[in-house]
Amino acid sequence: MQLFSTFKHSIHIELAISTLEKKGIEREKIFILPLDNRKEEHKLFDTLHYSDGTSLIDIAAALGTAFAVIGASIGFKLAWGPIYWGLIGASAGFVLGFAIRLFTEKVLKKKQRLLKGVHSELIMIVDCKDEQGELVENILFDHFAFGVAKIK
Incomplete structure (x- = not known):
């Protein structure tokens, strides 16, 4: 049986391995297996098929x-009237x-992303016996796995 799980890049992965x-x-x-970070910048303008929520x-x-x-x-009170x-x-x-929002997205949020340091996720694959599957799954979830999938 193989168990696939994803983790945030933290000390919890080491604790899960030792357990x-x-x-x-x-x-x-x-x-x-660590996932690669995105090399290109995030797109500011949304497309028909992608929206980032901002x-x-x-x-x-x-x-x-x-x-x-x-x-x-x-x-x-002015010459052209209220409509114009x-x-x-x-x-x-x-x-x-629009200029204020563009400035905050391009400059301020970019600085926040750089200061925060975006770390990618990790994928852990564990090969074990069928009777150990439930134990391994519980250990992975106890050490803050995002998700676990089993393949027999």
């Missing part, structure tokens, strides 16, 4: 609305909000 060895699984029957227009819409109301209110100044305010607020 498995104490329970009779030989070191030669344990195989660990929106670039949330602040832009709010600022566009606020600036449109302010522009329309002030427009009653409301549209000017809306577009200026949208551009400002």
